[in-house]
Amino acid sequence: MSKTKLDEINRNIYNIKNKDEYDFKIKKGLTPEIIEEISKQKDDPKWMREFRLRALEVYNKLELPTWGPDLSELDMNEIATYVRPKTSLSTSWEDVPEDIKNTFDKLGIPEAEKESLAGVGAQYDSEVVYHSMKEELIKQGVIYTDMESAVKKYPELVKEHFMKCVPVHDHKFVALHGAVWSGGSFVYVPKGVKVDIPLQSYFRLNSPESGQFEHTLIIVDEGASLHFIEGCSAPKYNKVNLHAGCVELYVKDNAYLRYSTIENWSKNMLNLNTKKAIVGKNAKMDWVSGSFGSKISMLYPMSILNGEGAKSEYTGISFAGGGQNLDNGFKVIHNAKNTSSVVNAKSISKNGGKCTYRSLVRINENAGGSKSSVSCESLMLDDISISDTIPVNDIRTDDVEFSHEASIGKISDKTIFYLMSRGLSEEDAKAMIVRGFAYPISKELPVEYAVEMNNLINLELEGAIG
Amino acid sequence: MEKLKLNETPVRTSRNFNINNIKLENVVIPERLGNFNHVTIKAETSKIEISNNTNPIDLTYGLGEELTSQVAKQANQKLKVKIDSKTNQEIQIGFQFDKENTQLVDNIEIEANEDTKSTIVIKYDSQKDVEAFHNGILKVQAKKNSKLNVILVNFMNLESNHFLSIENTLEENAKVQYTIIDFGGKNSITNYYSNIVGNSADNRLNTIYLGNKDQLFDLNYIAELRGEKSNIDMQVEGALKDTAKKHFKGTIDFKKGCKKATGNEAENCMLLSDTARSLALPMLLCSEEEVEGNHSSSAGKVGDKELFYIMSRGFTKKEAMKLMVKAKFNKILENIKSEELREQILNEIDERLN
Incomplete structure (x- = not known):
């Protein structure tokens, strides 16, 4: 196969x-x-x-x-x-x-x-x-x-x-x-x-x-x-x-x-x-x-939110191919009241590449009223690659809203099937899914970089679904 | 005094995050142990073999060399529970710390043989004024098609230390469910490791913890999925009051070959005071493509709106808080069939939140 x-x-x-x-x-x-x-x-x-x-x-x-x-x-x-x-x-x-x-x-x-x-x-x-x-x-x-x-x-x-x-x-x-x-x-x-x-x-x-x-x-x-x-x-x-x-x-x-x-x-x-x-x-x-x-x-870029009401957002993607070990992530310290942070991290591993998402969210004692929301998704494109998620969440006061979620998996066969039933070829369906996966990041990039990134994510398919 | 370093995570992260291990001060591992005699065992002994013929200790993880070797060399309670009966069996084991029984080092082995079905309740309780020390290892072998339900209850007082290493091996189609009620101990440190080797083996781990005063919980839960279509579910609900602190380290490791395996991990912490602290490291490690893994983690205080609503029905703030905590724990408590035990747990929550 x-x-x-x-x-x-x-x-x-x-x-x-x-x-x-x-x-x-x-x-x-x-x-x-x-x-x-x-x-x-x-x-x-x-x-x-x-x-x-x-x-x-x-x-x-x-x-x-x-x-x-x-x-x-x-x-x-x-x-x-x-x-x-x-x-x-x-x-x-x-x-x-x-x-x-x-x-x-x-x-x-x-x-x-x-x-x-x-x-x-x-x-x-x-x-x-x-x-x-x-x-x-x-x-x-x-x-x-x-x-x-x-x-x-x-x-x-x-x-x-x-x-x-x-x-x-x-x-x-x-x-x-x-x-x-x-x-x-x-x-x-x-x-x-x-x-x-x-x-x-x-x-x-x-x-x-x-x-x-x-x-x-x-x-x-x-x-x-x-x-x-x-x-x-x-x-x-x-x-x-x-x-x-x-x-x-x-x-x-x-x-x-x-x-x-x-x-x-x-x-x-x-x-x-x-x-x-x-x-x-x-x-x-x-x-x-x-x-x-x-x-x-x-x-691991880091934001230290020192002023009241300070905000930080991190949007990142890592793409590891053969021989690559990309250990990336984000750190944020909430160090004042009513601060907020949003993290949206994605990774794609293929050809034996390894992606690790490593992070820290710390909400300090003096950061009441703060909010933090972290989401990370990993896509595995074959069974010789590795994808790890290692996030640390350190919450030191009660008046906070903190949530973290992460998921890991391969391209869903059901989604490919659905897109193919709408007339797309398998190759196009997979390309669309991977581009869709990366879209939240590429839309944040200046146009010329977004185009470059989409070119990087160029799918080539052979035969049946793996 | 030298710090006691315990509970290393399977993968390290930055030392500055203070979560790779736990270092305890002022904890003395007793060199010479007295006897521990206050043990109660309830089981139908014609169907279950209970002996002290435990095997030599051999742990993949465990809390740390010092504590593991203490159990290997000095255990003052050894229990081997062998389940062969195909009919549903219930075993209750209780350890009661009192003035004469202050130090327990126990080695418990459970062997659930093929096609068996059983429930085991292990309870650690202590008198209020006893400074107790507990260090235990619980090793479970769940063979093909066995169903095992383990309920662990820690009601120890806040002057005591509670250390527990758990290791499970799940063979093909074995179903092992744990319900851990972790309320006691000035320090409550648990290492839980499941080696899910069998195809379609299923491990569910549900924990509730409740911390007050200066309690410290360090929970290091590790599940390695090796079998095809195997599954791990970790659900951890907790509440922390005063200056209580919790470290939750949950690792789901999809090993190569565990095709179509699934793993879910959810950890939620209710913070009942502005000095409580929740530290969490929910890890997903993956070397297999065809798997589905999810984790989520949340922390925050009790919702003002919900509190207000309950208080508007005539409850005091404290009562409203208790209701909220119990409601949060309820889904996990439903796994406990014994009404008597559930009642005990609810009473304990009331008492500890007073």
Whole structure:
């Protein structure tokens, strides 16, 4: 009997490998000397150099996680943590070297910038190679720049927020990030300014046996709003690459931030990323997350609802194919009265892939009147894949409404039969069911990403129902 | 004093979530045990074989090495119940803690042979002023086509410690239903594991817990489905008052080969005070495609509207609360056929909620 066959994601575009040319590549490993050298290369101010060295000390003290996917193949002595491409930061695509520009062209970044974005940042290996934003936003006081420039141009603002939302002690890979971070974006949206068109940063790792450690810091001030999109990809190499980025989001009172991610790293990537938002009074934080790539992913965005009436919504999908272990989920801490959170997580496992939904909902003693609703659904497309759901619900006060539900299963034969009785072929019926399964997520994505996601979910059927 | 680490989940999650295991302070595992003589057994002994010929202890999970080995080496009560009769049998086993009987380490084995049908009630009760210690293992072998109904009642006082490891093996078409009434113990820590190996085997686990003062419940329920068309249903209803705390860890694990198996898990916690705490980890693990698994978990206080409605009929707030709790527990209590036992449980709820 043959089975439903879901196409692997077409990686041709993402697999473009440029020659490993760089201006500077740090030697592999992790020592104080290497950190000092990165700091020197980046011309860090003193406080940042000291910060990096302290983070390295913390890294050396912390253990690897005792849970989740096996990370034993990660050997930091085999990873170069800093690779500076052969170009400096440009504000015009014309100034970006041809091979790098071609890569971003094929990924559709300049095109998207023209059509539907208010600003774009593009990182290649460890440095941002392109950054630009529409003139009217600059006039409104919006800051959108690479992280290094922000450290130098806005030292007070950066010092006040840098790794305060995600402290280096959080876990080992955050400490690693603190020591070797490079690149990333800094966004500040002033009070009351509504940025109607999204900003986008795209992260591309080309260099083999290296890591990317970009730092994204976004401050949406009181009453302001922003939609930020993050995309990432890399060509596939035989040895592991590491991504340990860090995203810190400050959503101040009455502000709104939507953070969308399409993660499509190559299947030799260990994606050990950390994302956290602190949400103020009556503010709202929305996360939209599509996770398709990586060999191993451990990613659990977190909202800390610190202001009364703060809200957070998480909508995410993971799609694990052969050889992939995607351990994703969401964490929310209700830390003030009348806060609310909604989680809608989906996963699809096929071809021996493993998806795990891992989460935490904590409603603290001071968060009376809060509500939380969690739903997660998993779809198994064959009997060699694995799908696990590991949610923790920690309720510390009585005046709450909390509910969690999860389900797991295969495509229902009855539903296929029903659709076929309405004239659809079996292939179309299955395609429709899988697209329908993913629809609540794809409808939250910008159109071009939703189309891409639907292309990814391209069903091919052979013979009878499996 | 070294903390006692117990009840590890089959799969770990982040240590910061404080749920992978439980660490207890101020619990002493007695090194030397006295006798425990206050045991009552009611059964038709011509049809049921009761002996102390238990097998060596061998647990897949259990609460932890220290407690398991205590039962293996020091059990002061061993009971093997062998059911061969095809007619419906009822066995009642009662352990009563009092001033002379304060420490019980029991090893109970139940062997329900092919095509048998039986109900076993095991009750742990204690006098009010006794600081009791209980550590037990209950091992059940449900053979082909057997039907077994196990009712476990924990009415121990709030000064005592109650530790229990349960392990079941279900063969083809075996039906095993558990009703667990978990009210007692300053610490009530239970590990429940079902290995559902037989095709069409069916395991239902219904628990009610009721916590007050500073009680702590740590319930680690694990079901591994291996048989085709096998089933597990876990239904857990609880209420917590004062500063009582509950950890519920429920795992349904669909192992490869359990085609067309189903698993459902529902856990609901009523919070009766703003200092009570409910921590839950309802896990679904799946390595098989053709299965259906669902879990749900909820927590919240008693609905104001419902309370108001009952109070408008002349009840005090406390009475209204009790009614709501009993109503919530009622569906599970219906599994208990003995009216006398049901009555005892309802009285116990009244008393504990006073």
